[in-house]
Structure formats: structure tokens, C-alpha cells
Amino acid sequence: MAAIINGKETAVSVIEAVKAETQALLSGYGVQPGLAVVIVGDDPASHAYVGAKGRMAKECGFNSVQHTLPAETGQDELAALVAKLNADPSIHGILVQLPLPKPLQSDPIIQSILPEKDVDGLHVVNAGKLAVGDLETGLISCTPAGAMILVRRAHGEDLSGLNAVVIGRSNLFGKPMAQLLLNANATVTMAHSRTRDLAAVCRNADILVAAVGRPQMVKADWIKPGATVIDVGINRVPAPDKGEGKTRLVGDVAFAEVSEVASTITPVPGGVGPMTIAMLMANTVIAAARKAGHTRPKF
Numbered sequence: 001m002a003a004i005i006n007g008k009e010t011a012v013s014v015i016e017a018v019k020a021e022t023q024a025l026l027s028g029y030g031v032q033p034g035l036a037v038v039i040v041g042d043d044p045a046s047h048a049y050v051g052a053k054g055r056m057a058k059e060c061g062f063n064s065v066q067h068t069l070p071a072e073t074g075q076d077e078l079a080a081l082v083a084k085l086n087a088d089p090s091i092h093g094i095l096v097q098l099p100l101p102k103p104l105q106s107d108p109i110i111q112s113i114l115p116e117k118d119v120d121g122l123h124v125v126n127a128g129k130l131a132v133g134d135l136e137t138g139l140i141s142c143t144p145a146g147a148m149i150l151v152r153r154a155h156g157e158d159l160s161g162l163n164a165v166v167i168g169r170s171n172l173f174g175k176p177m178a179q180l181l182l183n184a185n186a187t188v189t190m191a192h193s194r195t196r197d198l199a200a201v202c203r204n205a206d207i208l209v210a211a212v213g214r215p216q217m218v219k220a221d222w223i224k225p226g227a228t229v230i231d232v233g234i235n236r237v238p239a240p241d242k243g244e245g246k247t248r249l250v251g252d253v254a255f256a257e258v259s260e261v262a263s264t265i266t267p268v269p270g271g272v273g274p275m276t277i278a279m280l281m282a283n284t285v286i287a288a289a290r291k292a293g294h295t296r297p298k299f
Contacts, residue, residue: 002229002262005150011274014149014299015060018281021297022061025288033288034063034091035119035280038081041071041101050097053277060281063090071101078109086114092291093119093284116290119283121145127171130179136296139283144177146275147230149299151181151207154228154264159186163204167191167218167252168211173232177209198222210252220257228264229253232272 025031035057039050050066057064067081078100085094094117100106110118115125121141129138155162164186168174174190182188191201193212202208202222210218211232223229233252242248251268259265266272282299289296 002259002265004259005154005230005264005266005271007146007150007266007271007274010150010153011146011278014146014275014278014282015056017297017299018060018278018285021285021289025285025292025294026061029292029294031288031292032061032063032090033093033285034065034088035093035095035284036065036067036085036088036091037095037097038067038069038078038085039097040069040073040078040104043099043101046097046099053095053280056277056281057284060285062281062284065091073104075104075108078104079112082109082112086112086117091117092288093117093280095120095280115139116287119280119287121176121283122172127176130176130183133179133183135183139287140180140279141172141176142279142283143173143232143272143276144180145279145282147173147177147209147232147272148180148184149275149279150230150266150272151209151228152184155207157184159184159207162186162206163189164207164209165189165191165202165205166209166211167198167202168209168213168232170211173211177211181207181209212252214252215250216252216254218253218258220254220261223258223261225261226263227261229258229262229266230272231255231266231268234268234273 037050054064085091094113110122115123121139126138164181166174166178169192178188178190199222203224207228209230215235215237231251231253235250236247239246239248249269
């Protein structure tokens with residue numbers, strides 16, 4: 001039976017380090033990390049995410065600011081708010097909650113955020129720094145950064161000699177995850193919907209990362225015995241045993257059967273998910289430390 005990687009516990013350890021760094025910035029430089037979150041419209045899931053981020057920012061000792069805009073907000077109005085936050089020296093991190101309601105275009109907004117305040121790690125400058133192996137001066141997308149900490153907890157800093165397979169090639173997760181694994185000296189294969197004989201490719205993986213958004217797609221016979229499995233999927237499926245119309249969360253990995261083959265696995269929920277908000281906090285305190293001329297903290 002596989003050992004379960006507890007993302008909640010790991011996230012708590014990251015948050016404790018963030019709090020310590022926040023205190024060091026306040027006492028040593030008089031700097032309080034500032035995080036501004038912008039949400040447009042009334043999507044319940046987006047508001048739940050934003051609420052959780054705001055609460056965690058306050059717990060970390062940040063100056064936490066939320067801008068809630070109506071769904072009919074225009075592109076120019078949203079761009080003007082981002083420009084104002086870019087110019088505000090008390091704000092070190094800017095996050096625009098996605099998806100934006102139509103007809104707003106998200107990419108021009110994301111690319112208008114200053115790269116040094118792009119705590120979501122989505123700006124092309126930050127993506128480019130990661131692509132060339134610069135992990136010191138950019139900001140890394142939160143979910144892959146969190147997933148990489150979980151990989152390091154299982155395997156250490158150096159992944160030399162290990163084969164890693166990432167299923168999914170999104171700009172948000174798959175590509176940056178592959179870059180992080182490559183930077184740690186793993187031999188990396190990126191697989192996706194058009195990969196031929198996906199199961200055979202996965203069976204070669206010492207580290208398998210699944211991020212495709214298909215419930216329980218990865219089965220036990222896809223897994224190399226003793227592999228580490230990182231499940232990034234969050235899917236809602238019917239749960240008739242809980243009552244009519246009820247659902248439950250599952251990952252992209254068939255957890256019960258894969259646990260019999262893998263050596264280490266992340267659960268859903270409670271695996272990669274908690275790490276995402278933790279790394280958002282980490283990115284914010286990193287951005288504040290850089291602005292203050294303080295040594296970049298490590299997480």
C-alpha cells in the first residue's frame with residue numbers, strides 16, 4: 001500500500017515559513033507584504049477561492065486587499081485597476097481571479113501585470129525565466145510549484161536518473177511542471193491527449209504527474225511498481241451513496257487501485273490542492289522580499 005503524501009501538512013509548513021518571513025520583513029525593513037486580489041462577476045466557485053486566499057493572506061500577516069467588480073465591468077476599466085495596482089508600492093502581488101466573465105479577455109490583463117508582481121506566475125516573462133532554468137528571479141505558477149515541493153519531499157532535491165511523465169500540456173500547469181522536473185535533473189516526457197499508447201508511456205515513469213481533468217483516468221496497470229504519483233485533477237462525480245444529487249471530489253487517478261502499486265501518492269482532496277494557496281502566499285512574500293532588497297526566501 002502506497003504512502004500518502006499529506007498536502008495539508010506540507011502546506012502548513014510552507015505557511016509557517018511565510019509567516020516567519022513576513023515578520024522578518026516587518027521588523028528588519030518595515031515592509032508588510034501586500035496582496036491584491038481582483039474578482040469580476042459573481043461566480044460562486046471563484047468567490048469561494050478568493051475568500052480562502054484573502055483569509056490566508058490575513059493569517060500570514062499580509063496587507064490583504066480585495067477588489068470586487070460587477071460582471072459588466074469593461075476591459076478598459078479592469079486594465080485601469082491593474083495599472084493602479086502596478087503603481088501602488090504597498091502592493092507586492094496582484095492576482096486576477098480566472099476565469100473572467102465574457103466578453104472580457106484574460107490574457108491582455110494577465111500580461112499587463114508587472115512580472116515582479118505576478119504572483120500567479122502566468123506572465124510570459126516569468127514563464128520564460130522558468131523555461132531557461134532561472135528559478136531565482138522569476139515567480140513560478142503556484143500549483144506546479146506546490147506539486148514540486150511534494151515531489152521533493154519524496155525524492156529530495158536531485159532527481160537525476162529518474163524518469164518523470166507529466167500528463168497534460170497546459171500553460172497553467174503541465175508545461176511549468178515539466179520545466180521544474182527538468183531543472184531538477186529528471187528525464188521528462190510530456191504526454192497529452194494525442195500521445196500514442198499513453199498507458200505504456202506512463203508505465204515508464206518513476207514520477208507520474210496527472211493533470212488532465214478526466215476523473216480516475218489513470219489506472220493501476222498504468223503505474224510502474226514503486227512509482228510516485230502526483231494527482232493534480234479535481235473532478236466532481238456523482239455520489240448516489242451520499243444521497244440524491246450529491247457529488248464527491250476525485251482526482252485524475254483511480255486512487256484505491258493505484259495505491260496498491262505506487263510507493264507514494266497524493267490524495268484528492270488533501271494533496272496538491274492545499275499547496276496552491278500556500279505557494280501563492282510564498283510568491284507574495286518572495287516578491288516583497290525582492291522589493292525590499294532582502295534575500296529571497298526558500299520554500
